Amino acid sequence: MGLPKTHTLDALSVGRLDHESGDAIVRYPGQVLVVRATGRGSYARTTTDRFGFPRLRRARAKQHFGYVTGDLVRADVPTGKWAGAWTGRISVRARGQHSMATPEGRINVSHWNLKLLQRGDGYGYSTRSEPSESTSRKIG
Template identity: 75%
Template structure:
């Protein structure tokens, strides 16, 4: 399904997802509570203010959430008759039905603005609803995490093998770490230059942020270490390892990857 505008009116009920959109919308609007008695934490049905048997429509303006007892007590009576004994509550229900969803409206505007901007780039862009993602996740039986939700986006179709057949056991985590400081001096606490920094950021072939492997020949830190280095002008570079920072001579360091402003790490399992 690909739509260029927000679902509105009766489409909530008759769209490709049936009542899924309508329920999500109504839950937001009525705060997961019965519109007639305010009960929460109970099963809620979609109720027609003006019953369908009396010509009531499936439009959002005619739908509320109601608990089972209220839903049954109301039966096929219009809400004006059902709540005739409680004019205050009736007025409140009718008012809330008309009230626009401010947050949802702002979200919609942003969303369609983003879609328009992306479409303008000339690449194919498609979009689906969050409730479809949720349904895909439920059908597939996956837990709710950000990475798995990204997998669940879109129209899954068993017939065309457009399904989730496996879930990654390992994730590549990319983090923007920057390329160091561009400042040429280090200020004191009054803001005056205290130290002048070297014109070149490179020392003995290394730049801060490079991924390197260090071989420490002896001492407490003897062994092989892999990590990002922070260069020192005298060549005794600082290497960050999982066990802590160590100082290693540039002679004992081998470059693995030039720092490109990002750090890359692999993480096992499904992350949030």
């Protein structure tokens, strides 16, 4: 087919195509949605030591200040070391000082500076661009 080797284009190429009768790939994706399982937090009631014995009890509440671990949020931090606008997935803390994972790394943000973009459903979503059709013809 002359297409680059990617999972998306492999799935597009599955099946029988009869080139002599005019069968061809009509639409070529420019971007694909990448879905990654991230989980919904831990259901454990205790934290154990290295031998498996309970070390401490965990908080019963999984939601703190209206946020749950895995929510996609936007943080507008006005001052300090992490000043600026950040977007990422949070891990909630009972104190309200949540930990946020961004592409640049982890930062700590207060619940006052957060705005919910998407509720955590156990998956992380992103997009990835596919090689252009013109480059694929040159490669193949």
